[in-house]
Amino acid sequence: MLNSTKIQREQSELRQKLAELSGKDQPDETEIRQMNELDKRYQDNEIRYRAALISEDAERREAGAELEKREGKEWGDLIAGFEARQVAEALDHGAQLSGRTAEVVAELRSQGSFQGIPVPLEVLEQRAGETVAAGLYEPKQTRDLVGRIFPQSVASKIGVQSVNIPFGAVEYPFLTAGAVAGWAGTELGDVGAPQTAATTEITLKPDHNLGAQMVISRKSLKQTAGIENAIRADMSAAIAAALDDAVINGTGATGQPLGLIPGAATYGIASTDVASLATWANFRAEVVEFMEANAITDASQVRLAFPPAIWAGLDGAYVSGTAVTELDRMASHGIKPVLANQIPADTAILTTTVQGVAPAVLGLYGAVDLIRDPYTKAASGQLVLTGIVTLDFTATRGLQTRILTVE
Known part of the structure; x- marks a missing residue:
């Protein structure tokens, strides 16, 4: 699984927990402390998520370029091995x-x-x-x-x-x-x-x-x-x-x-x-x-x-x-x-x-x-x-x- 996907799932769980805690009218000190910790984890994950996307995008580009080269090379190898003798036979x-x-x-x-x-x-x-x-x-x-x-x-x-x-x-x-x-002929001209x-x-x-x-x-x-x-x-x-x-x-x-x-x-x-x-x-x-x-x-x-x-x-x-x-x-x-x-x-x-x-x-x-x-x-x-x-x-x-x- 991609790292960005794992972070997305974790972010979804954090949002759900934050929603439950924020829905209480009078949260106690423990719940307030939990909300602060969850909020900090959520902000940290946002930074990690952006970094993961950048890294994975670069990997995709490299893999795509390699695939294109590989496909072109494979076709070239097939053409190089084509035998007109077989066609004649x-x-x-x-x-x-x-x-x-x-x-x-x-x-x-x-x-x-x-x-x-x-x-x-x-x-x-x-x-x-x-x-x-x-x-x-x-x-x-x-x-x-x-x-x-x-x-x-x-x-x-x-x-x-x-x-x-x-x-x-x-x-x-x-x-x-x-x-x-x-050219515009006047200050307001077209x-x-x-x-x-x-x-x-x-x-x-x-x-x-x-x-x-x-x-x-x-x-x-x-x-x-x-x-x-x-x-x-x-x-x-x-x-x-x-x-x-x-x-x-x-x-x-x-x-x-x-x-x-x-x-x-x-x-x-x-x-x-x-x-x-x-x-x-x-x-x-x-x-x-x-x-x-x-x-x-x-x-x-x-x-x-x-x-x-x-x-x-x-x-x-x-x-x-x-x-x-x-x-x-x-x-x-x-x-x-x-x-x-x-x-x-x-x-x-x-x-x-x-x-x-x-x-x-x-x-x-x-x-x-x-x-x-x-x-x-x-x-x-x-x-x-x-x-x-x-x-x-x-x-x-x-x-x-x-x-x-x-x-």
Whole structure:
């Protein structure tokens, strides 16, 4: 029993005794002495009770923090022990899942509907040297961040945030109008008319399905030692490449989400035509635009991505009369560009994170749904595996992204 609970019970007994004694019209000396003693004990217990509450609250917080860490670590341990080899064997000849793999699959099935065997997104990720960004904003729903499926991708490097959504549509509210500061013109004058706090929302819906297929030969199924790495590498590469292309070039048609470049007008992203991208001055002008929109306070807060050809042009363009290139000038302001073949030629993308809000959000629904097809290639004993990811993508605020194109 908690110490505070014991003190509470004792206090209740003391109050009852005090009530009995105080109800007498003419208490004798012994009863008066008892009332004084009971009153002193009651006051002392009040101090003990407050101290017990403080101590127990600290213990609860420590225990809660330890529990949270333990739960996260236990899930991480389960994921680390997940064997894609078991999934392949289960899909091929109905072998039973066991160990940590079975526990992870059972947990995922309890949280969503899958036609095949659910595979955690973390299993497909590249696990070397990854980091997790901090300071992510809180949407209407509280959810866990999904481990990045493309830790080395262009999308993550330009600040796109990926979130895990269990099911349904998720709405992100953004404040567009609120408090207005004003001066009082006279001693009794008002400080200005109030303005309604207005919001706008962006919504992620499970409208887009991305599939990655692979064929496993009969020989590969028998050589189980390397099948796990093969499945992870192949599907990871296919999904990562398709997600990167969708984030940047998605058309919004034929099942694709609307990417940053085709969706610039829809998202309110400024797209500027320039004569050349081989000069720091054009990029500097966009940095200034970010500053004037109160999006950044320093040039190093800007993320920049463009194709390798633009990098080569900047590195080969020397400032007249010096050994300094336009790329050197850019680097002197703390901007380290990301080279991306997915970005069209003569195009550059600039993004920034404002108050923890990412420039764009990629919503991934649940896990990869791994579906087995033993019939299409039955004549040769091959197994066709299809991994389906349900997702949606949207930019958050247009002022956090800018696009430069050559005229």
